[in-house]
Amino acid sequence: METTKSVYSTGFKGLFTGFAAFLPQIDFCMLIARNIVKAYGDLQVLKGVGLEIGEGEVVSIVGSSGAGKSTLLHILGTLDTPDAGEIIFDGKPLHTMRGSTLAKFRNDHIGFVFQFHHLLPEFTAVENVCIPGWIAGRRKKDVETRALELLTMLGLKDRTENKPGMLSGGEQQRVAVARALINNPRIVFADEPTGNLDSANARYLHRLFMRLRDEFKQTFLIVTHNEELAGMSDRILHMKDGRMLES
Numbered sequence: 170m171e172t173t174k175s176v177y178s179t180g181f182k183g184l185f186t187g188f189a190a191f192l193p194q195i196d197f198c199m200l201i202a203r204n205i206v207k208a209y210g211d212l213q214v215l216k217g218v219g220l221e222i223g224e225g226e227v228v229s230i231v232g233s234s235g236a237g238k239s240t241l242l243h244i245l246g247t248l249d250t251p252d253a254g255e256i257i258f259d260g261k262p263l264h265t266m267r268g269s270t271l272a273k274f275r276n277d278h279i280g281f282v283f284q285f286h287h288l289l290p291e292f293t294a295v296e297n298v299c300i301p302g303w304i305a306g307r308r309k310k311d312v313e314t315r316a317l318e319l320l321t322m323l324g325l326k327d328r329t330e331n332k333p334g335m336l337s338g339g340e341q342q343r344v345a346v347a348r349a350l351i352n353n354p355r356i357v358f359a360d361e362p363t364g365n366l367d368s369a370n371a372r373y374l375h376r377l378f379m380r381l382r383d384e385f386k387q388t389f390l391i392v393t394h395n396e397e398l399a400g401m402s403d404r405i406l407h408m409k410d411g412r413m414l415e416s
Contacts (some may be wrong), residue, residue, distance in 0.1 A: 177179040199224045200245065205254035206294075207240055214240045215251070216411040220399040223355070225386040227378060230398040232408035238392040240358050241408070245390065246358040247275045259355065276305055280349030280357040284364035286341040292409060294320060294340075295329040298347045305352055312351065319347040323377065339370030346377065353392060363395050373399055 207215040214237045222228055230238045243249040245261055256263040258278070259390060265301040266274060288297045295316050302312035305409040320329050323343045333341055342362065350355050359378075363371035375398045391398065399405050407414040 201257040203255040206252045214411055218413050227382050227389045227402045228404045229393055229402040230406045231392045231399050236408040237411040241378045242358050242360050279357045280354035282345050282349050282359040282362045284361035286345040288334050292331050298351055303349045304373050359391040377401050
C-alpha cells in the first residue's frame with residue numbers, strides 16, 4: 170500500500186513540476202485595476218478600463234495618441250484620481266487613500282520614469298537620485314551610498330558629480346531611472362521613457378529594463394510607441410478610444 174501511494178505521489182509531483190515549467194514566473198497579482206473611468210469636462214478619456222500586473226512582469230501598453238494610455242498610467246501611479254473604479258496594490262485599496270498617506274505610499278512603493286527626465290538642474294546626478302530617499306526620511310549616508318551603487322550599475326560611475334546640463338540625453342535618462350529605483354519600489358511606471366532618445370540610447374534603456382527584471386525581479390508598466398521595447402515585454406496590452414482591447 171505504501172509503495173502504491175508513493176508511486177502515485179511521485180508521479181503527480183513529477184507531472185505538476187513538468188507543467189509548472191511552462192507557466193510564467195509570476196508570484197502573484199501585485200496591481201489590479203477595475204472599471205477605471207476618467208473624464209475631463211465632456212471628454213471621456215477612460216471608459217471602464219481594467220488590468221492586472223503580476224510581480225516581476227514587464228508589461229507594455231500600446232495604442233494611438235489619445236487612446237488614454239498616459240492618463241491610465243498616471244491614475245495607476247496615483248498622480249491623478251479616477252472618477253470611478255478601484256485600484257488594488259498589494260491588497261491595499263489605493264483609490265481610498267488621500268493626502269499625506271497617499272503621498273507617502275507613492276514615494277515608498279512606486280517609481281516613475283517619464284519621457285523628459287525632470288532632473289533638477291541645480292543638483293548633481295547623485296543628488297537628483299537621492300531626493301526621493303531623503304523625502305522618505307532615510308539616513309542621508311545610506312541614501313547616498315545606494316545612489317552611487319545605482320549610478321555605477323547604470324554605467325555612470327564617472328558622472329555622479331555632473332549636473333544635468335553636463336550629461337547627454339541618454340545619461341540624463343539613466344539618472345532618472347536610478348532616481349526611480351532609489352527607494353526599491355515595488356513597481357516602476359514608465360511613460361514613453363525612450364521618446365526623447367536616439368535609437369542607440371533607446372536600445373540601451375530597453376535592455377536595462379529587462380536586466381532589472383531578470384536580476385532584481387523589478388516590475389515595470391510601460392506606455393510606449395516603441396515597437397522594439399513593447400516586443401521585449403512579457404505582455405503587451407492594447408488600448409483604443411479609452412478602452413482596453415481584448416487580447
